[in-house]
Amino acid sequence: MNIAEKVIKIIFDEVYPISGQSFRQITQLVEYKTIPKNEVFIQRGRTNSSEYFILEGICRSYLVNPDGDDIMISFFQAPAVLSPHITRTKDGLSLLYFQAITDLQVAYFSEKALVELMIENQEIRFFANTVLLDELIRKVEKEIGFASLTAKERLIRFRAVYDGLENKVPHPMIASYLGITNISLSRLRRDLAEGKRN
Amino acid sequence: MNIAEKVIKIIFDEVYPISGQSFRQITQLVEYKTIPKNEVFIQRGRTNSSEYFILEGICRSYLVNPDGDDIMISFFQAPAVLSPHITRTKDGLSLLYFQAITDLQVAYFSEKALVELMIENQEIRFFANTVLLDELIRKVEKEIGFASLTAKERLIRFRAVYDGLENKVPHPMIASYLGITNISLSRLRRDLAEGKRN
DNA sequence: GCCAGTCATTATCATTTGTTAAAAAGGGAA
């Protein structure tokens, strides 16, 4: 197993461990590529038919509103699975932009191949279902935060969930993720640094 | 086709139309029941292994935080599909509460039976995938609202999406859904009634 | 190393939202 495959193995073990045989069915499918920092590697409104493992680096999904502002949806920190194709695609077209925040190493493979594998292989079906469920759970967690926490509490939770990301990602992206302005984020950072937790 | 089956047909036609043959595979599985107003018919932390069609009435999914406050997640207005089992269940246990807001007529059937049907029947697989995608899209729409709209704009959007629900559902539930207090909701309702749209 | 451009912080003031409490409005049962 080469290094890239070892990272993929780590991802599977984290999400839903599968047998060596099933694992080889996946690794036979994947190809690898490097994506330079800032590149938007999935465009909203364009065709994309791959699933992705993030082996190295940080990326994000986002939208642009009519005013031209970015709307942050999710962060992905290697090692991680990108949002499954089915959850980010409608009528074959991507619903979101995905951008490399740092240089990125990814493994990718055809979503159609995955659908075929899922039909015949129960382990892979369970793995894919777990990825899907994790995606949903993250969104529900975020929903809960917006419905029940102040911006300061959301920042505290963000730090707990996305450990270290605050120092690797531009603050306007984090602010948008938290549903506040970057000025407010700066203020909350100062308050927390001063020990004001309420 | 009886009335209940006609409502189920309406739901399928809305989400992803399927052949009469596939439709009968579903209707052969379903059972019916009435759920009285206010009953919590799925309990967080308990086993639940059904999929549901809401044929008549309104219900909601929610959580309770440590302070005892309800956290609204979603509303369901007949005719509609309830959140799919896989998106609301972890390790066999429900992640959310589901409660009837009005008296409810539902059709329900085993989620295991659905998984089996999905394996052999492509139409039903596509239908289920579309339900899943719609669920995700609603969550992303809500995410976008929190990341980019004021509370007043979220209320305006809520009225557009959940037409008429504002007069059928207790306001504290709507307020929690919008991420504000019911006092703020009342204020926004007054402002909008007075024509203050900014 | 310097400079330009980007990013983060700070300050000030306006606006929005939350909190607490009280009043008004609505709905169901006898």
Next chain:
DNA sequence: TTCCCTTTTTAACAAATGATAATGACTGGC
């Protein structure tokens, strides 16, 4: 109807967040 209970609205004040603008800090290219 009338009464009681729940829900919604209003008021007054406090706290949080947004907007604008200016300052300070960092970074990449030359």
